[in-house]
Amino acid sequence: MGLLFVYTEKHDAHIGYLLAEQYWGQGLALELLQGFINLACTYSYWHKLIAGVDELNRPSIKLLKKLAFEEQASKENGMLFYEFDLHKDRFGDE
Numbered sequence: 001m002g003l004l005f006v007y008t009e010k011h012d013a014h015i016g017y018l019l020a021e022q023y024w025g026q027g028l029a030l031e032l033l034q035g036f037i038n039l040a041c042t043y044s045y046w047h048k049l050i051a052g053v054d055e056l057n058r059p060s061i062k063l064l065k066k067l068a069f070e071e072q073a074s075k076e077n078g079m080l081f082y083e084f085d086l087h088k089d090r091f092g093d094e
Contacts, residue, residue, distance in 0.1 A: 004032055011047040013040060024059070033067055041086055049084040 002019035015036070019029055040046055051069060053060045055078050065071075069082035 002028070002032070004036055008046075011045055012050055013046045013048075014050045014052070016051065029060075029063055030066070033063065037067065037084065037086075043086075046086055048086055051082045051084075052079045053082065054078060055080050 001023055002017065004015065004017045007014040017029060017032060037049070040049060049069070051064055053064065055061075055075070061080065061082075064082045067084065069084045072081045072083055074081050
């Protein structure tokens with residue numbers, strides 16, 4: 001069906017995900033990432049999640065933005081990077 005992988009570097013978790021094409025467009029990636037974010041918020045040693053995505057992969061970019069990942073200024077070899085701050089208060093205050 002698919003997978004989510006995590007690579008930890010210092011206090012950040014670099015993430016990636018893949019879904020088999022027959023499962024695209026069903027909301028499964030959204031559900032997967034929401035669940036992972038909820039789990040990651042319980043790990044106090046992770047400060048942020050970092051996701052790299054091909055600049056042409058519009059569905060994944062849209063998904064990351066929907067989940068409150070913020071685009072970073074860095075771009076490498078056609079890859080865009082998005083960060084999710086695990087310590088940011090989602091209700092207005094930081």
